[in-house]
Amino acid sequence: xxxxxxxxxxxxxxxxxxxxxxxxxxxxxxxxxxxxxxxxxxxxxxxxxxxxxxxxxxxxxxxxxxxxxxxxxxxxxxxxxxxxxxxxxxxxxxxxxxxxxxxxxxxxxxxxxxxxxxxxxxxxxxxxxxxxxxxxxxxxxxxxxxxxxxxxxxxxxxxxxxxxxxxxxxxxxxxxxxxxxxxxxxxxxxxxxxxxxxxxxxxxxxxxxxxxxxxxxxxxxxxxxxxxxxxxxxxxxxxxxxxxxxxxxxxxxxxxxxxxxxxxxxxxxxxxxxxxxxxxxxxxxxxxxxxxxxxxxxxx
Numbered sequence: 001x002x003x004x005x006x007x008x009x010x011x012x013x014x015x016x017x018x019x020x021x022x023x024x025x026x027x028x029x030x031x032x033x034x035x036x037x038x039x040x041x042x043x044x045x046x047x048x049x050x051x052x053x054x055x056x057x058x059x060x061x062x063x064x065x066x067x068x069x070x071x072x073x074x075x076x077x078x079x080x081x082x083x084x085x086x087x088x089x090x091x092x093x094x095x096x097x098x099x100x101x102x103x104x105x106x107x108x109x110x111x112x113x114x115x116x117x118x119x120x121x122x123x124x125x126x127x128x129x130x131x132x133x134x135x136x137x138x139x140x141x142x143x144x145x146x147x148x149x150x151x152x153x154x155x156x157x158x159x160x161x162x163x164x165x166x167x168x169x170x171x172x173x174x175x176x177x178x179x180x181x182x183x184x185x186x187x188x189x190x191x192x193x194x195x196x197x198x199x200x201x202x203x204x205x206x207x208x209x210x211x212x213x214x215x216x217x218x219x220x221x222x223x224x225x226x227x228x229x230x231x232x233x234x235x236x237x238x239x240x241x242x243x244x245x246x247x248x249x250x251x252x253x254x255x256x257x258x259x260x261x262x263x264x265x266x267x268x269x270x271x272x273x274x275x276x277x278x279x280x281x282x283x284x285x286x287x288x289x290x291x292x293x294x295x296x297x298x299x300x
Contacts, residue, residue, distance in 0.1 A: 033052050060078060065106070076117070082095060086103070108145060129162040147213070149171040164212075172215040189220065205231065255270050
């Protein structure tokens with residue numbers, strides 16, 4: 001890929017005029033980012049083609065979704081991580097299809113701009129392509145979500161194809177797939193060995209070939225993740241997969257510090273809401289106990 005020469009403006013203009021019609025840009029050239037009034041699956045593919053990173057966070061309720069969407073996020077994932085974050089389960093397995101629809105419908109009512117992706121929960125698609133389609137249709141019809149996400153590769157190929165044939169957009173998920181935690185036995189980094197890495201790449205290529213619009217890669221080596229992203233035309237969104245992919249996703253409650261027991265290497269905390277909220281609650285309790293709240297201005 002050619003680069004701009006900071007000392008030769010004539011060369012810069014020549015490079016620009018040659019590459020502009022091809023929509024290829026020098027690696028050190030800044031390209032204006034398109035403003036999307038509404039993010040769609042096509043928007044994400046365009047973002048990858050234009051070199052724009054994709055931002056993605058989780059939400060499970062109306063209030064959080066409204067804040068996250070208002071901040072300008074590209075994608076909200078209504079993740080089956082609600083099983084852990086909202087219900088306190090040890091794994092994602094217990095959450096049901098009905099519960100996912102409840103969370104997703106709450107999120108959809110709170111957003112104006114972002115794309116909403118909804119996880120198909122464990123047990124709703126693995127055994128039977130027909131059941132997978134019924135589950136996906138229920139999510140789309142009853143929640144108003146825009147697309148669904150499914151964990152796995154070739155072993156769920158027929159289920160994905162059936163859903164895609166019904167016109168429902170599908171995001172894939174490879175690497176560490178939490179719905180298979182009892183098979184793995186640990187949340188450690190996946191695909192460190194050559195055989196598993198080759199299978200992951202093959203599965204990613206297959207997911208693109210059959211029509212998935214994007215793939216999440218979770219907890220895989222950064223070099224492998226970048227290799228996958230470079231091999232695909234669809235965007236690859238990482239969580240614990242390094243910076244060579246096309247976007248990033250985090251669990252919102254983790255990145256704003258509402259949870260404080262979870263400390264993976266890939267997590268960057270932007271707030272410490274656990275401490276802030278605890279302090280606010282303690283101050284409220286003190287004010288109530290002392291009779292300071294409510295004061296004369298806070299009553300009718």
